[in-house]
Amino acid sequence: MFARLCVVFVSLIFFLGCVGCNAVLGARVRLVDHSTPRVVLGVERIDEAELVPMFQGKCLGLFTNQTGVDSELRSSVDRLRNRYNLVAIYVPEHGLFGAVKAGEKFGSSEYQGIPVFSLYGDSRRPSKEMLEGIDAMVVDIQDVGVRHYTYFSSLAYIMEECAQAKKEVIVLDRPNPLGGVVQGPVLKKEYATFIGLYPIPLRHGLTIGEFACYINAEQGIGAQLNVVPMKGYRNHMDWQATRLPWVQTSPRIPYDETAYMYDITGCIGNTSLSVGIGTGKPFHFVGAEFIDAARVKEALDKAQIKGLAFRATGFSPESGALAGKLLQGVEIYVMNKKQVNLPEAQFKILQTLRELYPDRITFDKRKYGSGGYTIDIGWGEPSLREETSGMTAEQQSQLFARWREECRDFERIVKPYKLYE
Helix, strand or coil: CHHHHHHHHHHHHHHHHHHHHHHHHHHHCCCCCCCCCCCECHHHHCCCCCCHHHHCCCEEEEEECCCCECCCCCEHHHHHHHHCEEEEEEECCCCCCCCCCCCCCCCCEEECCEEEEECCCCCCCCCHHHHCCCCEEEEECCCCCECCCCHHHHHHHHHHHHHHHCCEEEEECCCCCCCCCCEEEECCHHHCECCECCCCEEECCCCHHHHHHHHHHHCCCCCCEEEECCECCCCCCCHHHHCCCCCCCCCCCCCHHHHHHHHHHCCHHHECCECCCCCCCCCCEEEECCCCHHHHHHHHHHHCCCCEEEEEEEECCCCCCCCCCCEEEEEEEECCCCCCCHHHHHHHHHHHHHHHCCCCCCECECCCCCCCEHHHHHHCCCHHHHCCCCCCHHHHHHHHHHHHHHHHHHHHHHHHHCCCC
């Protein structure tokens, strides 16, 4: 009897210990609903009988990187070369493995005997020579759902050059990790750069296949375009609902929830504030040496930003301009994804901090083009820089109303190109 009690006691301690570990791990521990079928990616459909003629008998190029994998993490490079004639690979910013730093150029190379062409070197377009050996360009790459991300721009340039060279473009579709919700300001044409080419909202709500259909028609690219849609995907899904493994899309987007944080703090990072770049949780923080953590948390709590919560904290980046410095600020938590308006939340966070520290927050100069401010390029207009200082509640409401009207107009335009309504 005593032995049985000991076994029960030890088992109970082990169970409580495991519960404690799960609590500590927090966001990293997730329950998977296996009753819901996972999404079938475009790349997982390339062997379907009705789709085989799309690839068979052609010399194929592939625009991809480390995110080009199926649900079992087999690369699209291997899937294509094992079944079809893959003759060239084309890679965007960060390279084939996503290991190159943001904004750092790199040259072309080779992978397993296949030439790998850099689209982030001296030119960001595939040259005529790069396209000579292919009949069709296959696209399999994961976007993050936020406009200021260069993979969409690389795809646009590929489509333009393929249209000129009479090469087919085949997009193997992938989910938008933020779902189909559309939020924030639409890019104004004077702020168009490689990190945002077209007038789409900050949170655009499109899959890469839907984006390709939209720009092909509305921007007059005119490429011979085919999209292989996903099965089981709906626009209301976020990444967790797809039941797919996440592969970091770039060095600073290590987890699927980082995509949400990128749309909350990504542009704020172009100021004298740190957003946690150089820590294990990029884009989850806002802080600086001059900040008082408790004061900022109190002010942000009073701002009552729907769907978010804040924790006063300190952090020390291991890289960047503030490397090794102890910063105070807050860590940001998305508590309700359905409630939060990501761009409006970013606006309110910066507005709150500028009210507290009006003379301490400065803005980086533009890295793309000449003159101006980097934050305006990412945001798509100057409002985040110009109007977060001294704005009344009524003026803020009018600004947000304008953004929402822009989003409604955009949704009407893209409706014919939506694949998963």
